Amino acid sequence: MNALDGHCASLLGHLGVAADKSLPVDVQDLFNRFTLDSISDLLFGFPMRALEHHSHVETRYRSFVQAFGKLQDICGRRIRIGSNWRIIEAVRLFGDQTVLPARIVDDFLKPVISEAQKKVEANGRIGDPSNLLEFLVQECDDLKIVRDTLLSFFLAGKDTTASLLTFTLYVLTMYPQVMSKLRAEVDACVGRHGYPTSAKIQSMLYLRAVLNETLRLFPPLPMNIRRAAVSTTLSSPLSKMGDLHVNKGTSVTYSPFLMQRRRDLWGEDAEEFRPERWLAEGSPTSMESSLRSIFVPFNAGQRLCLGKTFAYQECSFVLVRLLQNIECFSFAEDVQPKDSQPPSAWRVRGGRQSFEQCWPTSSITLYAKGGLWVRMKLRE
Numbered sequence: 001m002n003a004l005d006g007h008c009a010s011l012l013g014h015l016g017v018a019a020d021k022s023l024p025v026d027v028q029d030l031f032n033r034f035t036l037d038s039i040s041d042l043l044f045g046f047p048m049r050a051l052e053h054h055s056h057v058e059t060r061y062r063s064f065v066q067a068f069g070k071l072q073d074i075c076g077r078r079i080r081i082g083s084n085w086r087i088i089e090a091v092r093l094f095g096d097q098t099v100l101p102a103r104i105v106d107d108f109l110k111p112v113i114s115e116a117q118k119k120v121e122a123n124g125r126i127g128d129p130s131n132l133l134e135f136l137v138q139e140c141d142d143l144k145i146v147r148d149t150l151l152s153f154f155l156a157g158k159d160t161t162a163s164l165l166t167f168t169l170y171v172l173t174m175y176p177q178v179m180s181k182l183r184a185e186v187d188a189c190v191g192r193h194g195y196p197t198s199a200k201i202q203s204m205l206y207l208r209a210v211l212n213e214t215l216r217l218f219p220p221l222p223m224n225i226r227r228a229a230v231s232t233t234l235s236s237p238l239s240k241m242g243d244l245h246v247n248k249g250t251s252v253t254y255s256p257f258l259m260q261r262r263r264d265l266w267g268e269d270a271e272e273f274r275p276e277r278w279l280a281e282g283s284p285t286s287m288e289s290s291l292r293s294i295f296v297p298f299n300a301g302q303r304l305c306l307g308k309t310f311a312y313q314e315c316s317f318v319l320v321r322l323l324q325n326i327e328c329f330s331f332a333e334d335v336q337p338k339d340s341q342p343p344s345a346w347r348v349r350g351g352r353q354s355f356e357q358c359w360p361t362s363s364i365t366l367y368a369k370g371g372l373w374v375r376m377k378l379r380e
């Protein structure tokens with residue numbers, strides 16, 4: 001939590017400067033930079049200093065971050081295209097576009113991993129590893145496994161968390177009454193200047209309800225896909241189509257974004273942002289388990305997100321710090337790029353689209369098109 005607090009202080013520094021000068025700020029960009037710093041600290045033991053370097057990380061990390069982003073874009077596009085991606089990309093003619101960025105990523109990671117190995121060889125087992133890399137190199141000799149594990153955590157933990165923070169801030173800006181209620185809980189449980197310990201965060205039920213309601217309406221991974229390893233039958237009491245036979249090798253796409261907005265599953269107010277629904281049975285965590293077949297922002301079963309607890313902790317920590325310091329947020333529509341404002345055709349549609357003030361869209365993760373521009377006022 002201490003490292004997190006340092007990155008949070010930098011984040012608040014940026015927000016404070018903008019608030020003092022009454023300048024609008026793209027909070028989505030700041031949250032992306034914040035999660036890049038916090039995940040690199042957690043994985044490698046050093047932050048990439050994205051918050052210090054205005055939308056770019058420190059020079060020595062830049063090519064890695066850019067190459068990783070390129071790989072993410074290519075993979076996202078391939079997922080969307082499906083199994084014909086080799087034909088569409090004309091791989092035979094132009095070669096595989098991932099080769100060069102993958103080499104840059106490898107060249108960055110190799111010395112980082114070997115330094116950690118040397119440290120373990122020199123000092124023996126590190127009693128309490130301070131980052132994932134140290135833990136991995138002392139548990140495993142296979143370089144490929146260490147590298148792949150680091151990369152999957154880097155991929156899984158960065159944009160998802162930034163997405164949840166962005167959309168939580170979006171709903172707080174949109175629903176001032178939720179913001180007031182949440183602030184009252186922060187003041188009661190942590191106080192104006194108190195430290196948000198894990199125990200205090202756990203006692204904040206409304207905060208968890210706000211996060212869950214945001215994850216329900218704006219799941220950071222809005223679509224997912226599975227391929228059947230063996231022929232099987234999918235059956236569910238919730239299915240309108242009865243049992244579904246799925247042949248071996250068939251891909252099945254599913255959308256938490258759509259599932260978590262279904263009226264037949266969530267009630268007539270399914271598209272409304274109403275954190276109170278998570279308090280109906282007492283605590284949001286007990287409702288999470290009773291709704292686990294329809295609330296799947298972290299997936300479920302064997303491939304449940306490994307960073308779920310960390311993600312809740314991290315986002316809660318940041319939100320508490322924000323609410324301790326900031327009085328209110330308002331949309332800065334005047335600086336929101338015109339082509340990223342919700343299309344006027346949405347206004348005549350039913351559901352959330354008729355009143356949405358940002359344009360949620362996705363590559364792999366959900367984000368606000370054109371950023372989320374807000375102005376804010378600091379607390380007295």
Ligand code: HEM
Nearest residue numbers: 153156157160161164220221297298299303305306307311
């Ligand atoms: C709000 C934030 C997050 C959300 C919504 C989220 C969501 C998910 C989802 C849906 C999956 C399943 C992907 C699949 O199998 O198709 C997943 C997997 C995973 N997540 Fe997260 N995640 C979040 C944050 C994090 C963080 C902060 C970390 C690491 C610190 C992390 C680490 C992982 C890992 C390692 C996997 C792969 C697990 C496996 O394949 O068995 N996630 N996450």
